[in-house]
Amino acid sequence: MIVQPVLVVAAALFSLGIYGILVRRNAVMVLxxxxxxxxxxxxxxxxxxxxxxxxxxxxxxxxIFIITIAAAEVxxxxxxxxxxxxxxxxxxxxxxxxxxx
Amino acid sequence: xxxxxxVTYFVLLLLVSTAVRVVTTSNVIHAAISLVFTxxxxxVLFLLLSTEFVALxxxxxxxxxxxxxxxxxxxxxxxxxxxxxxLDNDKNKKLGAAIAGSIFFLFSYILVNxxxxxxxxxxxxxxELLGEILLSRFVFPFELVSFVLLAALIxxxxxxxxxxxxxxxxxx
Numbered sequence: 184m185i186v187q188p189v190l191v192v193a194a195a196l197f198s199l200g201i202y203g204i205l206v207r208r209n210a211v212m213v214l215x216x217x218x219x220x221x222x223x224x225x226x227x228x229x230x231x232x233x234x235x236x237x238x239x240x241x242x243x244x245x246x247i248f249i250i251t252i253a254a255a256e257v258x259x260x261x262x263x264x265x266x267x268x269x270x271x272x273x274x275x276x277x278x279x280x281x282x283x284x
Numbered sequence: 285x286x287x288x289x290x291v292t293y294f295v296l297l298l299l300v301s302t303a304v305r306v307v308t309t310s311n312v313i314h315a316a317i318s319l320v321f322t323x324x325x326x327x328v329l330f331l332l333l334s335t336e337f338v339a340l341x342x343x344x345x346x347x348x349x350x351x352x353x354x355x356x357x358x359x360x361x362x363x364x365x366x367x368x369x370x371l372d373n374d375k376n377k378k379l380g381a382a383i384a385g386s387i388f389f390l391f392s393y394i395l396v397n398x399x400x401x402x403x404x405x406x407x408x409x410x411x412e413l414l415g416e417i418l419l420s421r422f423v424f425p426f427e428l429v430s431f432v433l434l435a436a437l438i439x440x441x442x443x444x445x446x447x448x449x450x451x452x453x454x455x456x
Contacts, residue, residue: 184292184403189329190395192296196303196322198388203307205380208373211357212312215319218350219303222326225342233333233403240414244422246338250345251429255436257350261357262443269446274361277373 189230196223210264210274214257221253288405292332299325310371312363316354323347333403337411 196219203216225246232242268274302325305318323346330339364370418426 184289184332184405186399186401186403187396188293188296190399191392192299194388194391194395195300197391198384199303199307201387202380202384205383206307206372206376209312209361209363209371211354211361211363212315212371214357215315215354216307218319218346219306219322222323225338226326226329229330229333229335229338230403233335233405234399234401236404236406239421240410240417243335243338243410243414244418247341247418248425248429250338250341251433254345254350255433257353258436258440259443261353262440264357265360265444268361274363275370 186230186234189226193223193226193230196220196226208275208277210267210276211261213276214260214264217260218253218257221249225249288332292329295325295328295332299329310367310369311365312358312368312371313355313365316351316358319354320347320351323351332405334405334407334410336409337414 200216200218200220200223203219204213207213207216228242228246228249232240232246235242264274267279271278299322302318302321306315306322309315309318323342327339327342327347330336330342
């Protein structure tokens with residue numbers, strides 16, 4: 184299997200995540216886009232792990248760590264969004280401008 | 285080997301198309317469901333690369349837990365279900381597409397020029413070896429990650445629950 188197509192697809196997923204973060208207005212949708220970015224990093228790690236045939240399998244181990252940290256991040260992120268929604272009655276990030284000068 | 289390549293390209297194509305749907309659809313639930321398909325296809329790609337343990341972890345943690353959390357988040361924050369034209373910030377669309385496109389071309393240029401070669405897929409399971417490495421050489425980060433998860437659990441509960449003292453003050 185050739186390496187480059189998988190790497191290009193991972194780059195495509197990364198840039199789609201960036202696009203989602205910049206364009207989406209709902210905070211939950213921004214968190215979804217962050218998941219896309221983390222997923223593209225996972226694909227890169229696994230691809231290079233298989234390509235280099237690493238004896239210590241560090242690509243796979245780092246991928247497992249990334250998945251764990253991503254789960255924690257989603258929990259905290261959604262809790263913060265929930266707090267913002269409770270205080271401001273909206274989840275649109277362009278309306279959270281209390282600290283804007 | 286020929287069929288293997290065709291299947292891989294098919295999976296990659298579907299992966300990109302579902303990811304495009306995650307960021308462009310104007311329906312909140314459709315975006316979450318498309319992310320489920322993106323993650324499932326990523327898991328299939330990991331299986332094709334013979335890293336079966338990571339593929340299973342991805343299905344269990346992401347599709348099993350994270351997506352459910354997202355659906356709860358969507359429902360609790362009362363995002364309007366069904367089509368919603370307000371979901372995207374139209375002012376940012378051109379700028380976002382320009383930035384994302386330039387990042388894509390830069391990354392793919394560097395990656396395509398920097399790395400080449402073929403992956404040799406070995407048969408057989410790597411899970412046993414992975415477990416041994418994870419619990420011998422990487423045991424300290426492993427335990428550290430469990431503490432991070434505990435901290436995230438406590439932090440999430442503390443952030444999301446209603447503050448009783450604050451409510452009492454407001455009523456007085």
